[in-house]
Amino acid sequence: MICSAFHAEPKYSSNNPARARIRVIRDPLRDVYVPVYAGEYTVAECAGRDKYTIDGKEYDECAFCRASCPSREEFKEPDSGLPLKCDMCEGEEEPLCVKWCTVDALVVEEREEEVEEQEEQEDLDVGLESLADKYGMDKILDAVARLSKKD
Numbered sequence: 001m002i003c004s005a006f007h008a009e010p011k012y013s014s015n016n017p018a019r020a021r022i023r024v025i026r027d028p029l030r031d032v033y034v035p036v037y038a039g040e041y042t043v044a045e046c047a048g049r050d051k052y053t054i055d056g057k058e059y060d061e062c063a064f065c066r067a068s069c070p071s072r073e074e075f076k077e078p079d080s081g082l083p084l085k086c087d088m089c090e091g092e093e094e095p096l097c098v099k100w101c102t103v104d105a106l107v108v109e110e111r112e113e114e115v116e117e118q119e120e121q122e123d124l125d126v127g128l129e130s131l132a133d134k135y136g137m138d139k140i141l142d143a144v145a146r147l148s149k150k151d
Contacts, residue, residue: 018078021086022097024105025063030055033105035097038075039066041083 021038032055046069050061068075068083075084088108089095098106131140 016078019084020097021075021084022106023074025059026105027055027057028103033103034064035106036064036066037086037097038068038084040068040085042067042069045069045071 023036025034025036026032046061046065046067052059052061052064062072062074066075068085076082077084086095089097094108095106098108128140
């Protein structure tokens with residue numbers, strides 16, 4: 001596919017789909033395209049081997065996985081075997097796979113994620129919580145009672 005071929009071209013001086021950091025699971029007759037881009041490397045293969053059936057076609061869990069792992073060849077440099085990771089064509093106006101996608105299956109959308117601000121625990125709270133986890137609340141209460149009697 002042209003989008004994966006051009007994905008590798010500028011930084012690595014190669015027009016080789018084997019170096020692409022994206023794969024597109026596709027069914028063009030039904031106009032179904034599912035992009036999977038390269039994520040983090042993992043040193044161990046996962047235990048998940050579930051199968052998924054989508055419109056009568058069976059896929060294993062690895063088909064949708066973004067990781068480069070020891071159990072498969074996807075997202076590895078073909079010459080050296082080193083893992084590849086998508087950087088969304090950092091420094092480019094848009095990722096090249098999006099730019100060169102001839103069927104408009106790939107788009108880039110900026111979205112803001114709402115992040116709930118969590119109240120920071122004070123040092124005393126953190127310390128007491130870890131003591132409670134380690135020794136149990138009853139022992140902490142007994143110790144506090146003993147210490148309060150000394151004063």
